[in-house]
Amino acid sequence: MPNGAQILVEGLVDAGVDVCFANPGTSEMHFVSALDGAPRLRPVLCLFEGVATGAADGYGRMAEKPACTLLHLGPGLAGGLPNLHNARRARTPVLNIVGDHALHHKRLDAPLESDITALARTVSGWTRRTCRAGDLAGDLAEAVAAAYGLPGCVSTLVVPADVSWSEAGKGGAGPIAPRTGAVSPDAVSGAAQALRSREPAALLLGGAATRGAGLTAAARVAAATGARLLCETFPARLERGAGLPPVERLAYRGSDAVAQLSGVRHLLLAGAAEPVSFFAYPGQPSRLVPDGCAVRSLAAGSEDVTAALEALAAAYDALTPIPQAPIRPGLPTGALTAESAAARSARCFPKEQWSSTRRTPPGCGCPAPPRAHHRTTG
Template sequence: MNGAQALIRTLTGGGVDICFANPGTSEMHFVAALDAVPRMRGVLTLFEGVATGAADGYARMAGRPAATLLHLGPGLGNGLANLHNARRAGVPVVNVVGDHATFHKQYDAPLESDIDAIAGAVSGWVRRSTSAADVGPDAAAAIAAASGPPGQVATLILPADVSWSERDAAPGECPEPPHPLGRGTLDADTLEAAAKALGSGEPCLVLVGGEATREPGLVAAARIAAATGAKLLAETFPTRFERGAGVPAVDRLGYLADMAIHQLSGIKHLVLAGARPPVTFFGYPNKPSDLVPEGCQVYPVAAREGAALAALEALADLVAPGTEAPLAPAARPALPTGPLTVETAAAVVGALLPEGAIVVDEAITSGLGLPGATAGAPRHDWLTLTGGSIGYGLPAATGAAVACPDRPVWCLQADGSAMYTISALWTHAREGLDITTVIYNNSAYAILRMELMQVGASESGERARALFDLGGPRLDFVQIASGMGVPAVRASTAEELADALRRAQAEPGPHLIEAIVPSLVP
């Protein structure tokens, strides 16, 4: 057994049996070891950002980490943006980065770079294995560190000769997996203060995030809201948001600062369960970054990760004994007709979203109608761009589909952000994943048109606006997807979109629908 085999055996022993890989020379022994340890499934991606985004999507749905396999510092760099999203989402990832052989590093060969520094920016845990004997224990420690709680990116740097050496290589012993919903301890004083505030008759808001955007947390929070009259919101970009008919219907805090300020306006008591104190996404001239209204008292009953569900259930026992959570009734919009718009496209999705769907949402401005249109659809999971780093949707859909092969994945994806990691489509085809991708093609970085107004850059003109224009030339996603092996069609009307979605559902495997929509922002 060599170091690479010890690594893979440790990973599979610890429940990590998927590796999203984009290997290079320094990772060859890891790749070779795949044949020695058939329990590990290697999923090839054509770009490291697809591998890391897939690991994020996988972890959100599987509740346990996948491994990545990246090539040296540049490969890690390519994977950084989606590792950032995973870090912000608090999901576990065992991020394996190959490095030059230990004896080779001194020569500063062309691909030498400071892997540790780059890894540190996105990882909660970084270790460099220095011998084959260390690899097993190091991999076990990586799994434990990744799994948390809170979940985090654990980066294991693996020099090539540590991989190929056979000296004392052996699998490491893996710890028990952590309780999936954390086991942080509760602070009785904060809970009591929150309970008192909720009973005060003053305007209260319960903001849920992290694990509390899954059904049990939402049920507890909805009971609290129903019993006390408090408002209930979920954080802006939940890691995994359970919703649809039979689940409490919970709105999200707005992305736009003005919307969020409006939602929080007048609140005197803010209860945070698994959510952080709300702040704007960006800093703007003449707008506050801190969204907590002046004079509002904050009650952090549970940190972002850890005990949010337990805290909400304890709070519900205090303030809502006997109160049932109101649940969203089954309700779908009627199928619209006529030209596609952001609104009609959302209604079509709401009318047809299948039971048990996993929705990966990177639709950005074209997705503004989706939450309302799908609130009463059959129950589903909604994954969002938690870290704000675009190029997340197609890769995350890859990982979600690998984690849940029996559930349909709908990837609702804006055009501009799709292009960052477009090669994920090839992996959709390669693995025959049941992913239906809708690309909202509005030929613009429409969100930037909106942000340009938000930051008050009023001196801008045509040359500035040209940098948000994706229309010259217009991207043809039907051709792009076909070129990567994903069957694709174009839809310009609501009827065409509905037909295309029905056909995609009827046939297993990946499909892409290019939905031509006008930009929401002129």
């Protein structure tokens, strides 16, 4: 009969989780052993917990399904908290498996004993400790469902060592269900009515609205109504570049964001929260929305923001937005800035000039010797 660790690994595979970023210790060794028999779950050893959680956050944002982390007790989870905080704010689907002392060992207050559940709740939308091996399959199924469901969250399952090594029954989490969400007709009609007022308006995008289909629908609305198109300062994932409509980011500094929003009378939130300053400053507002501006939520939380934007675009004779054209920038001069560094990279590494046999881009115009400045290409 399989033990608890094998049931965990089997359940992760059945749920479609295919990578585990791990920084294990003694209490997780049975899980590590179970990985040897599960080739479809790829283990990635990380030498620091923050690397494991950061990698899981990035993987979840891009793959749009949970990555798994394997962490060692409360101190191991604590080492990964900063990037799990980022995952929580970005609503990234992440599943933490955190090992703990065996149940009969906890009362001894061993040197690494801590309140793992309290730590987990600071960043997790779902947290549970499994105390019986027979409950692992069901608890894992709930953890995966919570992580993957809209709007996505960090799930943390705490697994004592003796639960991992004890015999457990059969079971699995099952395949991950598609992420679906509702659209509020009232929110769509209210947004359309606000935009028809022809008062200055802005769309603030976040979540799925900053990806291809959502961006295109939002740009159609902006083209038809004259509304400004903005996105969160730090979107979870922003698709941009040639073939996509441009979108302006909300400024990081509160005073700059206030200037950006000055004069806006209607602010429509599409997958984004009402903007506030990152920090409080003497004599400056914490809320960035100008006085007299009406704030409406088009879609948030478990709602389908892309479908809501497409429904809003359908309420107008929406124009097709002009996408950004592919442009190769000239070789920059002057001070080194983020823009000039990006322009230099684009100038020196034009994708269209790469081939399977050419390892350095020809004719980039860079004054540096080819070997010195293209060394990273191999």
